[in-house]
Amino acid sequence: MSLLVVGSVAFDAIESPYGKVDRAVGGAATYFAVAASFFTPVNLVGIVGDDFTSKDVAIFKGRSIDIEGLEHAEGKTFFWAGKYSQNLNERVTLATELNVFAGFKPKLPDKYKKSQFVFLANIAPELQRDVLHQVKVRPKVAALDTMNYWISGSNGELRETLKHVDILMINDSETRELSNEHNLLRAAKHIFKMGPSTLIVKRGEYGAMMVDKRGVFCVPAFPLEEPHDPTGAGDSFAGGFMGYLASVGKKNDLALRRAMVYGSVLGSFTVEKFGLDRLRSLKHKEIHARARHFAKLTQFKL
Amino acid sequence: MSLLVVGSVAFDAIESPYGKVDRAVGGAATYFAVAASFFTPVNLVGIVGDDFTSKDVAIFKGRSIDIEGLEHAEGKTFFWAGKYSQNLNERVTLATELNVFAGFKPKLPDKYKKSQFVFLANIAPELQRDVLHQVKVRPKVAALDTMNYWISGSNGELRETLKHVDILMINDSETRELSNEHNLLRAAKHIFKMGPSTLIVKRGEYGAMMVDKRGVFCVPAFPLEEPHDPTGAGDSFAGGFMGYLASVGKKNDLALRRAMVYGSVLGSFTVEKFGLDRLRSLKHKEIHARARHFAKLTQFKL
Numbered sequence: 001m002s003l004l005v006v007g008s009v010a011f012d013a014i015e016s017p018y019g020k021v022d023r024a025v026g027g028a029a030t031y032f033a034v035a036a037s038f039f040t041p042v043n044l045v046g047i048v049g050d051d052f053t054s055k056d057v058a059i060f061k062g063r064s065i066d067i068e069g070l071e072h073a074e075g076k077t078f079f080w081a082g083k084y085s086q087n088l089n090e091r092v093t094l095a096t097e098l099n100v101f102a103g104f105k106p107k108l109p110d111k112y113k114k115s116q117f118v119f120l121a122n123i124a125p126e127l128q129r130d131v132l133h134q135v136k137v138r139p140k141v142a143a144l145d146t147m148n149y150w151i152s153g154s155n156g157e158l159r160e161t162l163k164h165v166d167i168l169m170i171n172d173s174e175t176r177e178l179s180n181e182h183n184l185l186r187a188a189k190h191i192f193k194m195g196p197s198t199l200i201v202k203r204g205e206y207g208a209m210m211v212d213k214r215g216v217f218c219v220p221a222f223p224l225e226e227p228h229d230p231t232g233a234g235d236s237f238a239g240g241f242m243g244y245l246a247s248v249g250k251k252n253d254l255a256l257r258r259a260m261v262y263g264s265v266l267g268s269f270t271v272e273k274f275g276l277d278r279l280r281s282l283k284h285k286e287i288h289a290r291a292r293h294f295a296k297l298t299q300f301k302l
Numbered sequence: 303m304s305l306l307v308v309g310s311v312a313f314d315a316i317e318s319p320y321g322k323v324d325r326a327v328g329g330a331a332t333y334f335a336v337a338a339s340f341f342t343p344v345n346l347v348g349i350v351g352d353d354f355t356s357k358d359v360a361i362f363k364g365r366s367i368d369i370e371g372l373e374h375a376e377g378k379t380f381f382w383a384g385k386y387s388q389n390l391n392e393r394v395t396l397a398t399e400l401n402v403f404a405g406f407k408p409k410l411p412d413k414y415k416k417s418q419f420v421f422l423a424n425i426a427p428e429l430q431r432d433v434l435h436q437v438k439v440r441p442k443v444a445a446l447d448t449m450n451y452w453i454s455g456s457n458g459e460l461r462e463t464l465k466h467v468d469i470l471m472i473n474d475s476e477t478r479e480l481s482n483e484h485n486l487l488r489a490a491k492h493i494f495k496m497g498p499s500t501l502i503v504k505r506g507e508y509g510a511m512m513v514d515k516r517g518v519f520c521v522p523a524f525p526l527e528e529p530h531d532p533t534g535a536g537d538s539f540a541g542g543f544m545g546y547l548a549s550v551g552k553k554n555d556l557a558l559r560r561a562m563v564y565g566s567v568l569g570s571f572t573v574e575k576f577g578l579d580r581l582r583s584l585k586h587k588e589i590h591a592r593a594r595h596f597a598k599l600t601q602f603k604l
Contacts, residue, residue, distance in 0.1 A: 260602070
């Protein structure tokens with residue numbers, strides 16, 4: 001089924017102990033779309049500047065990614081620069097230049113307006129809500145990512161948007177800040193009252209945890225000896241997760257658990273190389289092999 | 303098969319947001335023995351003072367715990383006092399009084415000397431090694447816990463002891479300090495060169511991870527809405543793990559994975575109440591029900 005993503009398309013400058021790039025295509029919607037396109041066609045809504053050339057657009061070509069919704073505006077593309085610590089477990093943001101992204105007003109092409117699966121990447125909550133309003137039929141699954149900046153600075157807007165969302169996909173500290181509750185089970189109960197019926201907590205090197213009324217499901221992070229660059233891991237997780245769900249068109253427990261695994265698979269590939277390098281060369285058979293590896297990592301018989 | 307544990311038996315004073323006890327029986331060997339006794343008979347070697355009364359000894363009675371190896375010495379029993387933060391994720395040690403434990407020289411009763419499964423709880427590495435020398439036949443599984451104090455202060459002794467150990471069971475930060483390596487897979491490779499063929503990393507609220515030459519196995523922590531007191535969780539994990547292994551007398555992959563689950567089950571019960579309170583009232587059927595719950599928490603079908 002159709003999958004819509006709205007979010008940032010950016011240039012990233014990244015430095016880690018394993019290397020350095022000055023200007024690589026990145027952004028949440030980009031990682032999401034590339035990851036999800038392994039499972040299902042993706043419709044992308046975002047904005048880039050006139051410095052975003054046909055060479056840059058190439059990342060979306062040859063994949064099932066529709067970029068009619070990628071607006072080209074006058075000015076420069078959103079730019080982010082960050083540097084990782086020796087162990088990759090800390091990150092310093094060196095620059096955030098919003099550029100054309102500052103004036104972003106998502107406009108859905110008509111053919112996107114019946115999207116059954118919608119992912120609202122981390123942008124202002126009022127824009128996320130506006131996108132949901134543009135979708136004509138209530139989507140089967142609307143999922144949302146956000147960050148501390150919006151949780152503290154636009155809490156009312158975020159709360160209003162969360163009323164219309166099925167799945168909230170955030171990290172530990174965001175979960176705790178939003179719910180004002182340290183314990184993640186109690187945090188989930190608070191969040192269910194805000195609208196979402198499913199909470200997915202992204203826990204970095206510790207994997208991901210899904211909580212809904214049926215209970216809890218945990219997936220570890222795939223153990224890697226040499227992760228190179230965590231940038232985009234969370235967005236790749238979301239892409240694998242939503243891409244898989246949209247591909248089966250279901251949201252039952254079986255599908256959600258599999259989606260958690262495929263999300264973790266895509267996230268784990270992303271961190272293996274710099275920026276989008278690993279996803280660029282990724283093959284379907286590698287995805288399925290790693291999903292089986294996740295089974296080996298977690299399964300036991302009583 | 304016979305399971306031997308050597309370690310501390312203590313009085314603990316514990317304060318958490320859920321309550322306070324001034325003097326409860328605790329210590330690594332105590333938590334270990336009580337947890338393991340749900341699976342297999344346990345032989346305990348430790349030392350207590352003359353303030354350790356028959357009322358205190360009662361914790362071991364009515365269970366399959368042999369305390370012929372529990373030495374009663376003149377003086378006071380090892381005393382530890384600690385206080386947990388609001389979220390239970392930080393702990394301050396308020397007092398550590400070694401008392402009779404300072405002169406502890408483990409002496410194995412003859413009937414303990416053929417133990418096939420041995421757990422060396424966190425004590426001085428030269429004492430751990432001495433215990434292994436007293437065991438007449440090379441045990442089927444010798445497992446060891448240690449802490450930063452010995453890793454930094456008695457590194458040579460610890461390295462010497464590790465040569466004779468199959469399983470090392472420590473936490474994240476200890477793993478990193480011992481191996482001088484942040485990445486846990488690379489850390490495991492370093493540790494395998496020191497002797498152990500299996501590394502089990504205890505990760506608190508994130509569960510536990512086992513690494514051996516076959517690969518990695520992860521178990522999440524059991525999600526609890528109201529954990530009361532983390533004291534003894536790691537030792538209860540070790541007790542459930544070793545108790546299960548000794549009960550089946552095997553160390554193949556299937557058995558080790560189940561042991562990881564039963565370890566996590568016992569650890570999760572311990573934190574539900576203060577000190578040993580939850581283990582005191584624990585029933586076998588509760589253990590098996592929670593093990594099945596762990597399966598629900600982690601299993602998926604591809």
